[in-house]
Amino acid sequence: MPIQDYGVWKARPVTYQFEYDADDHISPHLSLFFDDGQDNRSSRPQHEARQPDHYKHRHGGKPPPSIPGLNRAAINIKSGDKKESRLVFWINRNFQENPMVNNLSELDSGFKLLENEEAASGLLRLDLIRGNLFNVDSGRLLPHDIEGPNNDMIDVLEPEVKKAIEEDAEIYLFGEQFNSRDGIHNCHMNQGNSKKYQKDDGVFQDGGLLIHYPSSGQWVGVFMGFASQAVHTDEDSGHAISSETWADYLSSTSDRADLIENSVSIDEVQPEEDSQTRRKSVTLTNRTDHKIPLSTWKVKNSAGHSQTLPSNAELNAKATDAFDISNVDFSTIADTATLLNEKGLKVDGVSYNSHPGKVHGQSVVFAQ
Structure with missing residues (x-):
């Protein structure tokens, strides 16, 4: 209980x-x-x-x-x-x-x-x-x-x-x-x-x-x-x-190979389409030295709504790319974004309130 x-x-x-x-x-x-x-x-x-x-x-x-x-x-x-x-x-x-x-x-x-x-x-x-x-x-x-x-x-x-x-x-x-x-x-x-x-x-x-x-x-x-x-x-x-x-x-002495937190980071959230027809998206970076398939990974907002990344989504080693999240609504004022892997385990998460940090148009950029 x-x-x-x-x-x-x-x-x-x-x-x-x-x-x-x-x-x-x-x-x-x-x-x-x-x-x-x-x-x-x-x-x-x-x-x-x-x-x-x-x-x-x-x-x-x-x-x-x-x-x-x-x-x-x-x-x-x-x-x-x-x-x-x-x-x-x-x-x-x-x-x-x-x-x-x-x-x-x-x-x-x-x-x-x-x-x-x-x-x-x-x-x-x-x-x-x-x-x-x-x-x-x-x-x-x-x-x-x-x-x-x-x-x-x-x-x-x-x-x-x-x-x-x-x-x-x-x-x-x-x-x-x-x-x-x-x-x-x-x-x-x-x-x-x-x-x-x-x-x-x-x-x-x-x-x-x-x-x-x-x-x-x-x-x-x-x-x-x-x-x-x-x-x-x-x-x-x-x-x-x-x-x-x-x-x-x-622990700095841990030798476990199955630790997945922050293997991929959330760098930017584009919560709405802008005047240049930029689509709603999330920008991710692979922080490891190997390719990571993302086709079954999900991005979730604070209300619990989520979207699975596209079937062809993947990131090469140390690569950065933006992925469409047109079916999940992120607030333009305050929200959280959480990245879950294929097992539903949290890999990274960010939050924002009135666009903290650097803001380009309507996107929110997070320092990593």
Whole structure:
């Protein structure tokens, strides 16, 4: 069963607390305390209040940290997997280019429960695989707490949280609301889990942290997953459909020959015909040193509509070419484009919002 009470909490960050290895070497968290401007704590039924499970089982019943009047986000900074305890960390400092921000900015402060039907457009619920929220190649495999600068989860998270507090930013926390309604957890990828946690799998129910700086208009996306989670998951269940994990994909020492991400990149989307009768198309580049047949590959938009590439589509080694996508509609303002191979596995994905980057006529060009 997918996680329950999935939603997004819009608020202002106030303070934070990290658990170091000396505090908890099994299941440490970042506690991010925030204020949503709503005084609804007194109306919560007392029987709903309970300690989160990780405190019951890992901390011997020790109560979680709390600050009167503030809500709390419990953000994992280490995996409970004994064989692979690292997390994978992505940060997108230009998240304003993602079409999600158009809908998120209209939300009122407080927690919003996101129903399943709101996943249809992918513009409110997070999916770290299908949402094209960041460049997957930018991910880092990081341990919890080790000596040295900028080399563990605490090192990379603290500057982002500290800046958000100092500059009075708006934050959007995605995850599962506590039963006690005074906090949120599962603020990480929630699909492609190992068998032990497979019951929590689902699509468009991933956690994350978005930070909006109103003074500059900048949005920063902070995303985390467990290194042991699968890179490819089922479209319906969110269960792993390949053995490839993020540790496999992002490890510089990996010698696996079946890793296909970014073998072909999306360089440009032409969402509509222009005055020179240029047809709607997608421009792709083969980044490998061998020819790739594309006749059964698909291009998909944020609404889930897709088109199979022409029967004669192929790319020679290191070649670039444009392919017709006349039967799938891409928005001229904001959308995502995802490239799927013959097995339905994601190869590349991009997003745009009001034509970020270089724009030629009505086409959107993406830096690779």
